[in-house]
Amino acid sequence: MGHGHSHRATNGIDDEIRVGTTARTVLLASLGVALLLTLVGLVVWWPAGDAIDRAVKSGGEAAQFAAPGVTFPSGEVVAVAPRCPGDGLPDNSGCSTLSVAIEGEDDPVVVPVLPDVLDSGIGKGDRVELQRTPTPEAQDGEEVSYSYFATERNGTLAWLAVAFVAVVLSIARLRGLFALVGLAFGGGVVWWWLLPALLDGAPGVGVALTSAAAIMFVVLYTTHGVSLRTSVALAGTLVGIVLTAGIGVIAIGDALLTGISDESGLIVAQFGALDFQALLGCAMVIVGLGVLNDVTITQASAVWELRAASPEASRGEVFAGAMRIGRDHIASTIYTIVFAYVGTALILLMLLRVYDRPLLDLLSTEQLAEEVVRTLVTSIGLVLAVPVTTGLAALIASPRPGHGAHAGTAPPE
Structure with missing residues (x-):
């Protein structure tokens, strides 16, 4: 049976x-x-990877996530500025900003953020990822600007x-x-x-x-x-x-x-x-x-x-x-x-x-x-x-x- x-x-x-x-x-x-x-x-x-190889190696720029020279360092938030009044968009008064301590930088980097970032509850001690971009007049990458990219959520x-x-x-x-x-x-x-x-x-x-x-x-x-x-x-x-x-x-x-x-x-x-x-x-x-x-x-x-x-x-x-x-x-x-x-x-x-x-x-x-x-x-x-x-x-x-x-x-x- x-x-x-x-x-x-x-x-x-x-x-x-x-x-x-x-x-x-x-x-x-x-x-x-x-x-x-x-x-x-x-x-x-079975993927030969030709398309990916062409984009990454031959095409170069087509597969890059950001422009050449741009990096994404991480840092710890050391201060959070209050939200700007009205529509909450950052202005020159220093509101709606994060002060971020990055390894290798003597002073914290201050970056503006949109209201929804502040509304998420971000605070001191949280970690964020910044976008580090060389300025057009930078010589050998000495002059750079920072902007907020993402909040680290790995934890x-x-x-x-x-x-x-x-x-x-x-x-x-x-x-x-x-x-x-x-x-x-x-x-x-x-x-x-x-x-x-x-x-x-x-x-x-x-x-x-x-x-x-x-x-x-x-x-x-x-x-x-x-x-x-x-x-x-x-x-x-x-x-x-x-x-x-x-x-x-x-x-x-x-x-x-x-x-x-x-x-x-x-x-x-x-x-x-x-x-x-x-x-x-x-x-x-x-x-x-x-x-x-x-x-x-x-x-x-x-x-x-x-x-x-x-x-x-x-x-x-x-x-x-x-x-x-x-x-x-x-x-x-x-x-x-x-x-x-x-x-x-x-x-x-x-x-x-x-x-x-x-x-x-x-x-x-x-x-x-x-x-x-x-x-x-x-x-x-x-x-x-x-x-x-x-x-x-x-x-x-x-x-x-x-x-x-x-x-x-x-x-x-």
Whole structure:
């Protein structure tokens, strides 16, 4: 009798599930083909770094963050001048300024700041980053001017990261550790493969599918263990990724979205013309990965639990029971997606809210239409992944023979 492989926290349920040989073979063969295609994509679109090298080495100035000679020293705030009256903009009276002690400078450097910097609560002892710019008449960099660039927030980011890791490990324990490893791997794929490949001009949707599949192969098996249950969730996730990519390409073309944002001009200046519609399609695939993974592993686990509890139930009964769980999950997950987009686009929505035009007219604007299409495409792919994963799991987890009228015909062994 066939059965699933071990799973880290299954309480032996995988060993209780009967798996038909044919269904298992088809599943694993399909995942093998998907893995092969993923590896081919990684090799074919492996970023040579030509575009980045040209910008950094050959183009020089195009990839520089600031003009030649400009540096960004850090210093400690030793005094904060009161906010200027009226609109709060710095003037010659010395208001709305920070006095910053920089290593190598005898006296503190006084730099003007905008009101929002003071309103953030900055005070004595905080650290800031300044922009040090040689003046046009400077000789050998002796004459320079300073301006405020940013407030250093590394301390806050560090303790939040430590708190996040501590909470995950204390509650999720070993499973949380594997999840963090998978998260680190996914971030590495995005930073060292996906972004350079896109900058080299590789097709956006192809790169998105390849990177998403590579991440899911590692993340799912690392986090949830090597088992047929995880393999079913992986298969459902890959189907959802492909559906999201396909629907996204159709929707972007039909809506005539350009994919161009405020940052697009900077990218074009450094790396030349890129297919921003394809980049938008890539973003749609990547943005839905986490939620898609969540629903597929939940549905696979739901089928496994139902099958373990009712080994005599037919596949249809198990599918129906798991779909009742899936419908509740779909409802809550859609809220998550929609409100996540609302949060990221809050300033844009506030701006659109004050315009004296009907909301339906504003929906056709590039910025809002892009967010609406992104939300709907991701949600459609998510919803479709639920019955796909549930159906695959119900086919894999077979009824046991000889358990009543609903057992059905067991697959051949």
